[in-house]
Amino acid sequence: MRQHPEDPILRWRDRPPGGEAAEDRAAALIRGSLVPAEPEELHLPRFEQRSRRWSRSALLPRLAFTALFLVVGVATVMAARRAGWLDRILPVAYPPPEPAPLRTHRPRHPTRVPAAAPAAVTDATPAEANETVAPPPGPTLAVPAAEIQLPRRKTRASRRTAFIDSPKPAAPALSDEIRALDQAIGLLRRDREADAALSTLDAYLARYPRGVLNREARLARVDALLMLQRLDEAQSALDTLPLDTHRRETELQVIRGELRARSDCARAEEDYSAVLARSLDAALVERALYGRGACRAKRGDGTGAAEDLQRYLERFPNGAHAAWARQWLEGAGQSLIKGG
Amino acid sequence: MGWGHRKSAVLQPSPSELSLASPSVTPPEMAGKSAGSVRPSFESVYRAHAKTVARWAMRLLGPSGDFEDVVQDAFLVVRRRLPGFRGEAEITTWLYEITVRVVQDWRRRARWWSWVTGRGQSPSRGQMQATFVPTAEMPKDPLALLEARERTRLLYRLLDELDEVHRTTFILFELDGLTGEQIASITDTRISTVWVRLSRARRKFIQRMRALEAREKP
Numbered sequence: 001m002r003q004h005p006e007d008p009i010l011r012w013r014d015r016p017p018g019g020e021a022a023e024d025r026a027a028a029l030i031r032g033s034l035v036p037a038e039p040e041e042l043h044l045p046r047f048e049q050r051s052r053r054w055s056r057s058a059l060l061p062r063l064a065f066t067a068l069f070l071v072v073g074v075a076t077v078m079a080a081r082r083a084g085w086l087d088r089i090l091p092v093a094y095p096p097p098e099p100a101p102l103r104t105h106r107p108r109h110p111t112r113v114p115a116a117a118p119a120a121v122t123d124a125t126p127a128e129a130n131e132t133v134a135p136p137p138g139p140t141l142a143v144p145a146a147e148i149q150l151p152r153r154k155t156r157a158s159r160r161t162a163f164i165d166s167p168k169p170a171a172p173a174l175s176d177e178i179r180a181l182d183q184a185i186g187l188l189r190r191d192r193e194a195d196a197a198l199s200t201l202d203a204y205l206a207r208y209p210r211g212v213l214n215r216e217a218r219l220a221r222v223d224a225l226l227m228l229q230r231l232d233e234a235q236s237a238l239d240t241l242p243l244d245t246h247r248r249e250t251e252l253q254v255i256r257g258e259l260r261a262r263s264d265c266a267r268a269e270e271d272y273s274a275v276l277a278r279s280l281d282a283a284l285v286e287r288a289l290y291g292r293g294a295c296r297a298k299r300g301d302g303t304g305a306a307e308d309l310q311r312y313l314e315r316f317p318n319g320a321h322a323a324w325a326r327q328w329l330e331g332a333g334q335s336l337i338k339g340g
Numbered sequence: 341m342g343w344g345h346r347k348s349a350v351l352q353p354s355p356s357e358l359s360l361a362s363p364s365v366t367p368p369e370m371a372g373k374s375a376g377s378v379r380p381s382f383e384s385v386y387r388a389h390a391k392t393v394a395r396w397a398m399r400l401l402g403p404s405g406d407f408e409d410v411v412q413d414a415f416l417v418v419r420r421r422l423p424g425f426r427g428e429a430e431i432t433t434w435l436y437e438i439t440v441r442v443v444q445d446w447r448r449r450a451r452w453w454s455w456v457t458g459r460g461q462s463p464s465r466g467q468m469q470a471t472f473v474p475t476a477e478m479p480k481d482p483l484a485l486l487e488a489r490e491r492t493r494l495l496y497r498l499l500d501e502l503d504e505v506h507r508t509t510f511i512l513f514e515l516d517g518l519t520g521e522q523i524a525s526i527t528d529t530r531i532s533t534v535w536v537r538l539s540r541a542r543r544k545f546i547q548r549m550r551a552l553e554a555r556e557k558p
Contacts, residue, residue, distance in 0.1 A: 007520050009538060011513065022546045029549075030514060033492040034472035036398035042390040042411060044383060050412055 180204045181213050185220055194227035215241075222252060235259040250279050254287050265295035286312070290321045297328065306332050379427055382419050389432065390415065393439050400443040400511055402496035403472050405450075414442045437526045440512070444504050494552075501548045506541035513538050 012027040181204060188197035201221045208214065218241055225234035238256040243249040257271030272292035275284055293308030309325040316322060380388075390411060397410040417438050425434065472492055474485060499507050508527065512518045513534075520538075524531040 009513075009520075009535060011517070012542075013514065022550060023542075026542075026546060026549060029491055029495055032478070032488055033495045034403075034488050035475055036395050037471040037473040039391050039394035039398065039407070042386075042394060042408070044386050044390075047386060047390075047412060047415060051416060 177204075177208055177211050177213050180207070181217055181220070184217070188220060188224055188227070192227075194224045198224040198228065219248070219252070226255065231259055231262075245278060247281060247284075250275055250281070250284055254284050254291070257288065257291055261291060261295055265299050268292075269295050269299075282315075286316050286319050286321075289315070290319070290325070293325065297332075302332055379422070379425060380431065382415075382422055385418060385422065385431065385435075386415055389435055392432065393435055396436060396439045396516070397443060398472075399515055400440065400508070401446070402499070403492060404496070405443075405446070410439070410442050410446050413446065414439050417442060433522070433525070440508060440526055444508065447504065498545055498548045498552065502541055502544050506537055506544060509534060509537040510541040510545065 012023060013030045015023065015027055017024050017027075180200070184197050184200035184204060187193040187200060191197075198221065201217050201224060204211070204217050205214065205221070208217075211217070218237065222234055222237045222241065225231075225237060235256065238252060238259065241252075243253045243256070253271050253275050257268040257275070259268075260271065261268035269292055272288040272295070275288040276292065279285055279288070289308055289312045293305045293312060296302075296308060297305035306329060309329055312319065312325050313322060313329070319325075393414055394407050394411045397405070397407040397414070401407055401410060414435070418435065421438075425431070472489070474480060474488055478484065478488060499510065502510065505527075509523060512523045512526065513520070518526070520531050520534045523534045527534070529537075
């Protein structure tokens with residue numbers, strides 16, 4: 001091997017002995033090593049044969065790896081879903097129009113307690129509602145009674161949230177409060193004993209008027225009143241209760257709107273509009289959209305009612321009130337054409 | 341492009357990678373094999389250069405590597421990249437570049453396999469290990485051959501303790517006899533980087549050798 005004239009470094013094997021001892025030994029090691037033998041002829045058919053065999057043999061491990069990856073991935077997603085992690089990570093996949101996202105946990109088996117909430121809307125005759133935009137006549141146009149939903153049992157996620165959110169029994173007084181409220185909520189949710197629950201809650205509120213769990217107790221009291229069909233009292237209780245943006249409280253705002261709609265559609269509309277502005281929960285949006293449309297129809301706002309009901313049909317073509325909305329819109333359309 | 345991206349570079353060459361040294365700096369082993377203004381067919385490249393690539397692979401891998409495996413992988417790359425070969429460089433230089441990178445990839449896989457299995461098993465499919473022979477000037481008696489074989493094993497053992505970059509540079513310069521300019525072209529670096537790497541490789545080689553001697557000293 002000859003040193004290239006442009007290379008500034010001499011190869012070890014070409015260096016004369018007598019320099020650094022370690023480099024001399026390294027040079028001797030290189031000089032005294034064997035070199036690769038001339039390989040045997042590598043024939044092209046052998047290359048092609050090996051290529052085909054390798055491509056076939058590589059297919060099975062790749063498929064196995066892909067299958068394993070899919071199984072592990074699906075198992076992870078399912079586990080995350082069961083543990084409720086996905087609800088925390090991912091937004092609710094409802095489409096707009098409302099901008100503010102709201103994480104919700106819907107009860108699996110909601111108990112539907114029929115209420116005569118929108119009775120005023122139901123009673124509205126076409127003449128009363130609007131002279132120009134009148135609902136079509138006939139019994140089919142009656143607004144169906146709104147349904148007030150109470151959760152029968154808490155979902156896994158809500159139980160966990162309740163556990164996390166529940167205050168720690170640091171002081172004896174708080175422990176007593178928690179015990180008293182737990183008893184009342186157990187009577188209401190587990191035993192469905194609304195009367196007993198209401199008594200317990202009233203006793204609790206009397207004993208702890210400024211209790212830490214006062215708000216929870218008042219919310220439970222509203223549930224009990226609704227269960228007992230004491231709608232006026234429920235409405236009064238809701239009127240004095242500032243409602244937050246949690247799912248249950250948003251639902252209570254819809255219920256309050258439905259209760260108010262019996263006598264005061266203007267205030268009911270406020271509730272419905274507030275819910276529509278922030279909630280992405282389809283069930284609540286459906287109720288609020290229908291309720292606001294019905295209220296606007298009752299108050300003579302034919303255009304607003306038509307907009308709401310049209311939106312309702314677009315989002316919930318098979319909704320509980322879809323048939324009514326269609327009939328109303330057909331009648332409204334005719335009236336609008338007549339009115340120019 | 342840095343040295344750490346060599347694997348992808350093998351799969352997707354850039355035009356600059358294909359333009360290598362001029363014929364004047366082509367090493368003796370490479371010279372006159374194929375010049376390239378005409379794009380050759382894969383079959384002709386394989387027939388003309390498979391043995392040469394195998395010899396390079398042997399040198400780069402050492403006595404324990406499966407050179408046939410490397411030749412196979414190298415020519416799979418050649419078949420894939422040949423349509424993009426524009427003949428701006430010596431085809432032998434281009435093949436050398438591919439071989440170097442395939443060898444590095446093979447050694448990475450071998451290390452990974454060794455780490456996973458806990459054994460020194462190579463990821464070879466063929467397990468055809470290279471045969472090393474004495475040079476013309478070496479004595480041919482059995483004892484000298486045995487000593488030479490032990491020196492070769494020791495040489496590659498020391499080389500295997502170097503980083504991949506330093507190991508490759510050391511082999512290309514000290515064992516294969518490439519010039520600094522050729523090594524820079526093959527490894528896609530500046531020539532000054534080659535000298536720096538060679539200097540570090542030598543220093544580490546000496547350190548490893550001294551450490552080994554100290555361990556084996558009675």
